Amino acid sequence: MSYRSAFRADLFAGQTHIVTGGGSGIGRCCAHELAALGANVILIGRNIERLESTQAEIIADGGKASYYSVDIRQEADVRDTVAKIVADHGQIHGLVNNAGGQFPAPLLKISKNGWDAVVSSNLTGGFLMAREVMNQSMREKGGSIVNIIADMWRGMPSMGHSGAARAGMLSFTETAAVEWASYGVRVNAVAPGFIASSGMDSYGDEFANHVIPQMRGTIPSSRMGDEDEISSVITFLLSPAASYTTGACICVDGGSSLNTKLFGLKEHDRMPEQKAFHRAVKPMAVQRMMKK
Numbered sequence: 374m375s376y377r378s379a380f381r382a383d384l385f386a387g388q389t390h391i392v393t394g395g396g397s398g399i400g401r402c403c404a405h406e407l408a409a410l411g412a413n414v415i416l417i418g419r420n421i422e423r424l425e426s427t428q429a430e431i432i433a434d435g436g437k438a439s440y441y442s443v444d445i446r447q448e449a450d451v452r453d454t455v456a457k458i459v460a461d462h463g464q465i466h467g468l469v470n471n472a473g474g475q476f477p478a479p480l481l482k483i484s485k486n487g488w489d490a491v492v493s494s495n496l497t498g499g500f501l502m503a504r505e506v507m508n509q510s511m512r513e514k515g516g517s518i519v520n521i522i523a524d525m526w527r528g529m530p531s532m533g534h535s536g537a538a539r540a541g542m543l544s545f546t547e548t549a550a551v552e553w554a555s556y557g558v559r560v561n562a563v564a565p566g567f568i569a570s571s572g573m574d575s576y577g578d579e580f581a582n583h584v585i586p587q588m589r590g591t592i593p594s595s596r597m598g599d600e601d602e603i604s605s606v607i608t609f610l611l612s613p614a615a616s617y618t619t620g621a622c623i624c625v626d627g628g629s630s631l632n633t634k635l636f637g638l639k640e641h642d643r644m645p646e647q648k649a650f651h652r653a654v655k656p657m658a659v660q661r662m663m664k665k
């Protein structure tokens with residue numbers, strides 16, 4: 374196994390965990406992390422090539438993985454896919470609701486279809502996945518759900534459709550945590566800040582050359598996060614170490630959601646440029662993953 378994890382190697386041995394959006398970026402990294410800890414990982418996404426490729430990487434590493442191609446916005450497909458997963462693999466121990474995305478646009482330029490596409494990807498799809506996993510496995514046997522949201526605190530200018538959906542997902546997380554606690558199901562959220570994932574490449578050159586450098590200047594930790602810095606927090610929330618944690622949201626954002634805008638971020642408030650050091654201590658497998 375080449376993926377080096379900070380957690381105990383057999384933490385999830387004998388367990389099945391679903392990762393939506395597992396074919397790329399944060400989901401792919403999370404799938405590697407869980408497989409490295411002994412989980413049987415189920416990847417979900419639409420693009421079969423990417424799912425197949427992540428599955429092959431995990432199997433080559435000695436892990437267990439399979440995939441199902443499904444659009445999480447399609448209710449009947451989600452229901453049938455979860456039924457197949459239960460039939461093929463038995464109990465579902467964990468669900469990582471990570472699939473999602475958006476496009477940058479000011480509110481006034483978003484069509485109804487554009488709004489619906491983003492809200493259904495980032496809110497409705499996660500609800501459908503959670504409801505089906507709950508109905509078809511977790512309500513009998515317990516489990517843990519982690520919803521990936523975003524840094525939408527006090528609005529998400531230029532991505533207002535996504536901000537509205539993620540805020541909804543946080544409320545869903547809190548409601549489900551209360552309603553499902555008696556079934557032994559924990560429901561938590563992770564709010565990533567600016568993560569140098571492969572998904573960030575989808576916004577084009579203007580975003581890469583201008584928006585990202587500008588964003589970096591607003592982060593107290595002075596750098597973007599890495600995919601494994603999200604997957605390790607997801608792993609913690611799925612694990613027994615978080616057995617009394619439910620309805621929580623952990624911001625993993627290098628401090629960027631804190632109040633740096635009102636008072637301004639002074640040079641001495643920022644962590645000294647330490648990206649090179651940070652990258653140097655990353656395990657090789659993670660460096661390889663970040664390049665893809």
Ligand SMILES: CCCCCCCCCCC/C=C/C(=O)SCCNC(=O)CCNC(=O)[C@H](O)C(C)(C)COP(=O)(O)OP(=O)(O)OC[C@H]1O[C@@H](n2cnc3c(N)ncnc32)[C@H](O)[C@@H]1OP(=O)(O)O
Nearest residue numbers: 473474475476477478484486487490491494531572573575
């Ligand atoms: C410029 C300044 C920006 C500043 C922002 C700073 C904040 C940055 C914070 C970043 C935090 C988050 C990071 C990430 O999430 S990383 C990457 C995650 N991955 C993605 O986002 C993947 C890329 N996105 C998508 O795939 C799509 O957005 C979407 C999820 C919606 C795709 O869904 P679908 O395939 O169903 O969409 P369609 O192509 O069928 O289109 C449906 C309607 O949406 C309209 N649309 C789609 N793209 C755009 C666009 N770029 N601009 C405007 N409208 C768009 C499309 O036209 C359809 O509507 P109509 O039928 O009315 O035309």
Ligand SMILES: NC(=O)C1=CN([C@@H]2O[C@H](COP(=O)(O)OP(=O)(O)OC[C@H]3O[C@@H](n4cnc5c(N)ncnc54)[C@H](OP(=O)(O)O)[C@@H]3O)[C@@H](O)[C@H]2O)C=CC1
Nearest residue numbers: 394397398399418419420444445472473523567568570572
């Ligand atoms: N990177 C960042 O800075 C941040 C990311 N996030 C969120 O974290 C999550 C992971 O993002 P990241 O890894 O960066 O980006 P990616 O674009 O690489 O990942 C998104 C994944 O979601 C899958 N997906 C999208 N829509 C659907 C759908 N309708 N049905 C099934 N699968 C779908 C995609 O696969 P496919 O296209 O094959 O379906 C893809 O694998 C996303 O929700 C993202 O918005 C939040 C905050 C910051």
